[in-house]
Amino acid sequence: MKDFYDILGVGKDATLNDIKKAYRKLAIKYHPDKNPNNKKEAEKKFKEATEAYSVLSDKNKKREYDQYGNTSSYGDASSMNFDDIFNNLGDIFNDGFDSYTEFGFNSNKKNIKNRGTNLKVLIKVNLEDIYYGKEKTIKIKKMKLSPNIKFKTCDKCNGTGVITKITNTFIGRMQTTNTCNYCKGQGKIIYNIPNNANYDGLIEKIEYIKVQIPIGINDGEMLKIIKQGNDAPYGGRPGDLIIIFKVLPNKNFKRKKQNLYYRLYLSIPEAILGCKKELKTLTGKIKITINKGIQSEKKIILKNKGLPYRNGYNYGDLIVTTRVWIPKKINKDQKKFFIKNKNNKNFYYKL
Helix, strand or coil: CCCHHHHHCCCCCCCHHHHHHHHHHHHHHCCHHHCCCCHHHHHHHHHHHHHHHHHHCCHHHHHHHHHHCCCHHHCCHHHCCHHHHHHHHHHHHHCCCCCCCCCCCCCCCCCCCCECCCEEEEEEECHHHHHHCCEEEEEEEEEEECCCCEEEECCCCCCCCEEEEEEEECCEEEEEEEECCCCCCCCEEEEECCCCCCCCCEEEEEEEEEEECCCCCCCCCEEEECCCCCCCHHHCECCCEEEEEEECCCCCCEEECCEEEEEEEEEHHHHHHCEEEEEEECCEEEEEEECCCCCCCCEEEECCCCCECCCCCCECCEEEEEEEECCCCCCHHHHHHHHHCCCCHHHHHHC
């Protein structure tokens, strides 16, 4: 005996909505068009799922099935006609679900997804910009709907925004509802295009947009500003403005994520005797102490002196790497000094 609950993969306490969802999932999975290499088995599974749904979605049939477990009175799935199945599929797929168009099933509602195209703009920023999250004003060219445009009802779809067709296929008659290409689903068309507008009634305009640079943003990251792209033909939803950030190199710092790296050059006397050095950071000047006898390639980590993280609360570090500067030319007295102490290791250790 067939177990309709097992076929749909639901429990006996499943709601009608659960049963519909389960059937919808199986109908998509086993649709013959989606299984071209195994159509016979797919059709069998498809019909079984339809038979199970026809029983469990009917309150009286479900009660009888739960009480007696008898399936003989419901007919055999293999004898089902695909015409009958597809005549009901549209309602099942559109009852409480988003439109499903892979096999031509969707609602008869006007297509409201007509929207303008997105705009992409590259903005160059420096480390100071992303440290403070500065605001920039950018100039963009976008397509705007002409204010002098006029519309009339689309005579191809009679203002519905959709065109319905019925075609005969090897599995029966299939009804498909598609967006009207003539009016792009809006149910209206332009009947007077202004001289300065294109075929869609759009004209090019220059606008100035204020952009808040996200704190700590990385090179190549993008920011989407909703509805600041090109207008949609026929008055749909505008597209979005996509900002791509290009972080310019800094002459003083190298960046690795939120850490900043700085090379500090020291003279031989500074390295031997120690000193105080002043560094110019993104937030101002600071002084650091160089201990005597410091070696080249020594790393000094200054906590929280790097770039802020995207949350705006934590900071990376500023990592200072020392480089001892060796002069290419020295005077006679300096030369005599180094020759005299060339082999005197204790001299340098005592310093």
